[in-house]
Amino acid sequence: MLTSSHLLSSVQMARFVTHGYLRMDAVVPDTLNRQAVEVLSAGLPAVPYGTALPDAFPEGSFARQLVEVPAVAGALRSLVGPEPTVDHHFVHVREPHEGNAQPLHGDAIIDVRPDAFDVQLMYYPREVTADMGGTLVVPGSHLRRTNESDTGRYQNLLGQIRLTCPAGTVMLLHHGIWHGGRRNDSGTRRYMYKIRFNPTVPQVRLWNADDLADPRIAAELSTNFPWYEHATGRLEIYNRIRLWRALTGDDGFDIEYWVTRVSNRPTVGSNA
Amino acid sequence: MRQQVLVLYLTTSALDSAVVGWARYDGTGQASPTTGDSDEPPYPTGLAALLDGWRLFQAAQLIPPYPGHEYDTSYLKHEFFFEKLIPRT
Numbered sequence: 001m002l003t004s005s006h007l008l009s010s011v012q013m014a015r016f017v018t019h020g021y022l023r024m025d026a027v028v029p030d031t032l033n034r035q036a037v038e039v040l041s042a043g044l045p046a047v048p049y050g051t052a053l054p055d056a057f058p059e060g061s062f063a064r065q066l067v068e069v070p071a072v073a074g075a076l077r078s079l080v081g082p083e084p085t086v087d088h089h090f091v092h093v094r095e096p097h098e099g100n101a102q103p104l105h106g107d108a109i110i111d112v113r114p115d116a117f118d119v120q121l122m123y124y125p126r127e128v129t130a131d132m133g134g135t136l137v138v139p140g141s142h143l144r145r146t147n148e149s150d151t152g153r154y155q156n157l158l159g160q161i162r163l164t165c166p167a168g169t170v171m172l173l174h175h176g177i178w179h180g181g182r183r184n185d186s187g188t189r190r191y192m193y194k195i196r197f198n199p200t201v202p203q204v205r206l207w208n209a210d211d212l213a214d215p216r217i218a219a220e221l222s223t224n225f226p227w228y229e230h231a232t233g234r235l236e237i238y239n240r241i242r243l244w245r246a247l248t249g250d251d252g253f254d255i256e257y258w259v260t261r262v263s264n265r266p267t268v269g270s271n272a
Numbered sequence: 273m274r275q276q277v278l279v280l281y282l283t284t285s286a287l288d289s290a291v292v293g294w295a296r297y298d299g300t301g302q303a304s305p306t307t308g309d310s311d312e313p314p315y316p317t318g319l320a321a322l323l324d325g326w327r328l329f330q331a332a333q334l335i336p337p338y339p340g341h342e343y344d345t346s347y348l349k350h351e352f353f354f355e356k357l358i359p360r361t
Binding site: 099100101102103104133136143144145146150151152153154155156157158160162180182183226227228229230231232235236238239 | 279281282283284291292293294295296304305306307308309310311313343344345346347348349350
């Protein structure tokens, strides 16, 4: 169903594992963007939980055209495989001068799967400017075990992404990422269309893994975000190593011996 | 009197360590701070807030991880609540 071209590289996958999202600016053609607002405003038919992608979005439908944009299709295949199911989809609209921002939250309930993840697509059919208050995204928050809007107390975190983007931008996000719709202080309606995808195959080397030995992978996985506390930031790297092991099927992968050292359990008695 | 509340999240449990997150609530009704409204922290450290007249009234306890959950990450740990009292107008 999804294309096998435009697959992500291992370095791009490592970046997703670290940041919790992939951003693709202006990747959707203008012909589709021009249709989008009318289609999204008219409302989209509900999709039952767990519907196979071809059944969720019939050929020729707007959503089908969106997920078949080559760059989008290639990235989705890299992340969730060839035949994902659709969990739900929804059109988010922020009205002009809407007074409230969403609290920072993760969608659904705590999801602690160590070897699988859902992907949420966010599509912006129009340009999002700073005063339109685009989506707030916290890089590197997706592996934290927090429940929905319990993070609402955090108004601002150092290094947060206050999204501004050109029309036709698509974000693909790990299900656990902290995000929220910011207050729209402009006179323009803001649209965002979201689709959640569930994998149906093991998420192991679904991308173009020709560059698995690239040293940039370890560099990406070692990224420290400015909002991390000193101590907990180290645990984030530890947890990324474990996720990378699951995604590559390589139980020996490590960065500076982090996981190997603390999982070393000699079974032979000491000679001391 | 009306209370203004400032919450700072610091990089360690020390009050003079760097701010990594922040939130504000204004009991005077003169401002309406909200999620995602600024990229720059109001103070570089918790101590800097004290020097500017904020009064600390709560700091997070240090709680050891539950056995088996030593590598889990969750909410920010180093949370400090400050207040300023503003005369009612």
